[in-house]
Structure formats: structure tokens, C-alpha cells
Amino acid sequence: MTELATLPTTRDEDWRYADAEWLAEADLAALVEWKEVVVPAGGALAETSHIVEGGVTRLRVHVGPGARYAHFAINSAGRYARLEIEATLEEGAHFEFGGVTIGGGDKRQEFVTRVLHAHPGATSRQVVRAVQWGRSTGNFLGRIEVAAGAQQTDAAQNFKAILLENGAAANAKPELEIFADDVKCAHGAAIGALDETAGFYMASRGIPPELARKLLVRAFIADAFEAVVDETQHDELLEKALTALDEEVV
Amino acid sequence: MLEITNLHATVANGSGGKPILNGLTLKVGAGEVHAIMGPNGAGKSTLAYVLGGRPGYEVTEGSVSFNGQDLLALEPHERAALGLFLGFQYPVEIPGVSFVQFLREALNAQRKSRGEEPLSGGEFLKLAKEKAGLLKLDMDMLKRPVNVGFSGGEKKRAEMVQMGILDPAFAVLDETDSGLDIDALRVVGEGINAIMRRPEKGVLLITHYQRLLDVVQPDVVHVMVAGRIVKSGGPELALQLEEEGYEAVAA
Numbered sequence: 429m430t431e432l433a434t435l436p437t438t439r440d441e442d443w444r445y446a447d448a449e450w451l452a453e454a455d456l457a458a459l460v461e462w463k464e465v466v467v468p469a470g471g472a473l474a475e476t477s478h479i480v481e482g483g484v485t486r487l488r489v490h491v492g493p494g495a496r497y498a499h500f501a502i503n504s505a506g507r508y509a510r511l512e513i514e515a516t517l518e519e520g521a522h523f524e525f526g527g528v529t530i531g532g533g534d535k536r537q538e539f540v541t542r543v544l545h546a547h548p549g550a551t552s553r554q555v556v557r558a559v560q561w562g563r564s565t566g567n568f569l570g571r572i573e574v575a576a577g578a579q580q581t582d583a584a585q586n587f588k589a590i591l592l593e594n595g596a597a598a599n600a601k602p603e604l605e606i607f608a609d610d611v612k613c614a615h616g617a618a619i620g621a622l623d624e625t626a627g628f629y630m631a632s633r634g635i636p637p638e639l640a641r642k643l644l645v646r647a648f649i650a651d652a653f654e655a656v657v658d659e660t661q662h663d664e665l666l667e668k669a670l671t672a673l674d675e676e677v678v
Numbered sequence: 679m680l681e682i683t684n685l686h687a688t689v690a691n692g693s694g695g696k697p698i699l700n701g702l703t704l705k706v707g708a709g710e711v712h713a714i715m716g717p718n719g720a721g722k723s724t725l726a727y728v729l730g731g732r733p734g735y736e737v738t739e740g741s742v743s744f745n746g747q748d749l750l751a752l753e754p755h756e757r758a759a760l761g762l763f764l765g766f767q768y769p770v771e772i773p774g775v776s777f778v779q780f781l782r783e784a785l786n787a788q789r790k791s792r793g794e795e796p797l798s799g800g801e802f803l804k805l806a807k808e809k810a811g812l813l814k815l816d817m818d819m820l821k822r823p824v825n826v827g828f829s830g831g832e833k834k835r836a837e838m839v840q841m842g843i844l845d846p847a848f849a850v851l852d853e854t855d856s857g858l859d860i861d862a863l864r865v866v867g868e869g870i871n872a873i874m875r876r877p878e879k880g881v882l883l884i885t886h887y888q889r890l891l892d893v894v895q896p897d898v899v900h901v902m903v904a905g906r907i908v909k910s911g912g913p914e915l916a917l918q919l920e921e922e923g924y925e926a927v928a929a
Binding site: 623624625626628629630631632633634635636637639640643644646647648650651 | 757823
């Protein structure tokens with residue numbers, strides 16, 4: 429995520445799964461804008477975002493020593509919707525990210541994160557879930573950088589996608605760059621279909637297919653919002669994300 | 679109330695369908711409990727899945743009528759709403775969905791399709807508690823995700839708790855006794871009696887063993903071999919099978 433002097437294309441690593449046609453017509457000024465967030469030493473900040481309009485949103489976060497920053501995002505927009513977060517962590521800081529892409533049609537939805545463990549003892553946890561149908565695509569490009577000397581780093585990222593229909597797609601691009609030797613970095617990715625056996629089990633109890641799908645999708649994306657402390661906010665995020673399912677799935 | 683006539687069915691296995699049911703005919707009247715016994719591979723579980731409407735199980739010939747309705751024309755959830763319950767040999771785990779949520783959605787979906795008002799959270803919990811108690815299943819287990827982390831016996835007991843809550847008109851129970859120890863077997867058997875022994879209800883019990891039939895005494899016992907019923911009789915037929923084996927009795 430270097431500064432852009434010219435419009436990116438899908439030949440750029442960070443933009444490889446982007447919508448090429450959209451990029452070609454994009455306004456460069458709108459792509460290079462960063463929203464800056466600073467969490468001072470010992471502070472805590474939690475933010476949520478619901479992306480309902482296409483475009484690129486970039487967020488640069490600096491998390492001070494012992495501070496915490498959490499961001500929970502729903503990306504249900506099209507035609508191309510991208511949220512980038514760059515987080516720099518000082519000593520003992522924590523970064524939490526939970527993201528859900530959910531959409532159909534020809535939507536291309538992605539989260540791109542770069543987490544810099546610049547100092548020792550910082551932790552980060554990222555959970556991204558993608559639910560796609562139609563000919564849509566859900567992407568997660570997650571880069572974790574551990575600087576030399578950033579010992580006792582504990583970083584984890586996990587991506588799972590459910591494709592509800594043939595023709596939908598998901599891409600995962602985990603990247604770990606580690607220059608310290610006493611660190612824990614975990615990443616995982618899985619792409620699959622909705623569990624048909626569970627669907628039949630639910631039907632055999634009288635649950636209609638649309639409701640079964642909603643319950644299963646809800647359970648699937650709940651992982652991304654597990655770290656939301658406030659129960660009301662947690663449920664609101666789930667319901668907002670599921671609205672996309674209700675409105676669009678035929 | 680359940681009338682199966684000349685049923686033929688295949689199971690999808692990649693290269694077309696493999697015939698499993700080959701002209702099965704069976705009639706269960708209201709107030710009756712029928713047991714189906716038979717060797718492995720006879721098609722007992724296939725029969726249960728065909729009645730439940732599982733995708734991949736295709737009826738190629740014959741008919742099934744349930745209280746006068748064409749069961750095979752209905753979607754699986756519509757069959758459940760009509761009062762058909764399928765007890766699974768291998769209950770399915772659903773991470774992230776609690777039993778309480780799952781069963782309340784199921785019961786209220788069934789009630790809605792029958793034009794009844796949904797149960798409130800409190801009413802539902804009261805009902806769930808009562809049925810869990812009947813099957814001696816700790817109510818706390820119903821707060822956990824569906825079947826996740828349950829032992830084989832707990833899953834089968836939970837199946838019967840579900841049956842108690844949904845209160846079906848007809849139950850097809852596929853090897854509900856497998857995986858149960860002797861005490862659990864008695865609890866489950868008594869649960870079946872308490873929930874389903876009514877003049878207006880019916881049960882089709884698929885089992886390998888006599889043990890469950892000591893508790894849930896069947897009115898009719900059928901022997902199934904190679905996808906059809908080859909012999910039917912009273913409860914004494916099960917005892918004879920236990921002593922002599924399928925081959926001798928079916929011959």
C-alpha cells in the first residue's frame with residue numbers, strides 16, 4: 429500500500445483482485461485519500477462501518493503503547509467496494525478487525541489490511557467472512573509485517589468464504605513478513621459451499637430453505653463479530669449484514 | 679395414516695442412481711407402532727430419507743400417501759409441517775446455532791404454516807424444559823450449538839427432545855437405539871411411548887435390535903431385505919429374528 433502516483437491496475441499486487449474496469453475509470457484523488465486515526469497510549473477505540481456505496485475507503489490507524497483499536501465492518505456494496513486499513517502498533521498495542529463481505533450480482537467486495545507490528549509485545553487478530561452469490565467476488569488481502577526487534581508479537585488472521593451459488597468467487601491473499609524470531613503468526617483460509625446436510629436437517633424439522641440459509645449464514649458470519657463486546661451492537665451488525673441477504677437472494 | 683405403495687427409489691452416487699428400494703409396500707394406521715428390521719444394506723435408512731425428502735434420493739415409481747396427501751409432492755419442510763418427524767441415525771452438528779434457537783424457529787415455522795400464532799420465548803422455554811426433563815437431558819445442553827460436542831447417546835436423546843417439542847403426528851425413527859447404553863435406551867424408549875403412544879399418532883421404528891422393542895412394543899414387525907418387505911407379523915416376529923437371524927426367517 430505505497431502512495432499512488434498513478435492509477436493502480438490489477439497488475440499491482442495490492443489490487444490484483446480489484447475491478448479492472450472500475451479502476452480504469454476511477455478518480456485518482458479519491459483513491460489516495462487516507463483517513464487518519466490515532467489512539468493515544470493506553471487508550472481504546474472501537475469503530476464500525478457499513479459500506480453501502482462503491483468506492484475505496486482508506487484508513488490509517490496508529491495505535492499507541494498499550495492501546496487498543498478495533499474495527500468491525502460490513503461490506504455489502506457494489507460494483508466495486510474496498511476498505512483498506514493500515515495499522516501501526518506500538519509496544520503492547522492490540523488491533524482487532526472483523527469484516528464481512530456479503531453480496532450478489534456482479535459486486536466485487538474486498539478488505540485489504542496491512543498490520544505493522546513495529547514494536548515488541550503487540551497483538552492483532554483479524555477475522556474475515558465472505559458470503560457471495562450471483563457472479564460476485566469477496567476478497568481478503570491481509571498483510572502482517574513484524575519489524576526486527578518486535579519480539580513477542582502475536583498476530584492472527586483467518587478468512588472463510590461461503591459461495592451460495594456457482595459463479596460466485598472468493599480470493600484470499602495472506603502475506604506474512606517477519607523480521608523477528610520470537611513471534612506467533614497464524615493464518616488460515618477456507619472456501620466452501622453452505623452445508624447441505626445441515627440444510628436438510630433443518631428442513632426435516634420444518635424450517636423453510638430461506639430461513640435455514642439465513643440461520644446458517646448468520647452463524648457463519650458471527651465469527652467476524654465475536655469480539656464485539658456490546659451485545660446489542662453485536663446483534664445489530666449481524667442483522668445489518670443479513671439485510672443484504674434478504675434483499676438480494678432470489 | 680401412512681400408506682406406502684410399490685415404492686422404488688434410487689440414491690445418487692455420481693454415475694446416475696443406484697436402486698435401493700424395490701417395490702416396498704407398507705401401511706401404518708393411526709395408533710400403531712410398526713418396526714422395520716433387516717440386515718445392513720436392506721435400504722432401511724434410504725426409506726427414512728425418502729420419506730423425509732432428502733436431496734439425492736429419487737423416487738422412480740410408487741406412491742406415499744400421508745393422511746390422504748401425496749407426501750412425495752411436498753418439500754421436506756412442508757412434510758415436517760404436516761406432522762412428519764424424522765429421527766436421524768446420525769444427527770447433524772450445526773455450529774453457531776443453538777438448540778433453543780433452532781427448535782424455536784422450527785416450531786414457529788411449523789405453527790405459521792398451520793396458521794397458528796408463534797410461541798413466545800418464555801412459552802417455548804417452558805415447553806423445552808418439560809421435554810428435556812422427560813428425556814433426562816440437562817436443559818443447559820439445549821443452550822449449546824445443535825449437537826456440537828454431544829456424545830452419541832446425548833445426540834439420540836436430543837433427537838427425542840426435539841420430537842417432544844415438535845409433537846409430530848407421525849415419527850420415522852432411524853436406529854434411534856444405536857449408540858445408547860441400557861439405561862439411556864430405557865429413557866429413550868419411554869420417551870417414545872410418552873410422546874407418540876396416542877390413538878391419533880403413528881410410528882415407524884427402524885431398528886436392528888430387540889432391546890428397544892421390549893420398551894416400545896410394536897403392533898407390527900416387518901422384515902426388510904433388498905429394498906422390500908419380505909415378511910410381516912406380530913411382536914413375536916422380532917423375537918424369532920433375534921433367535922434365528924434374518925436369513926432363516928426371511929427365507
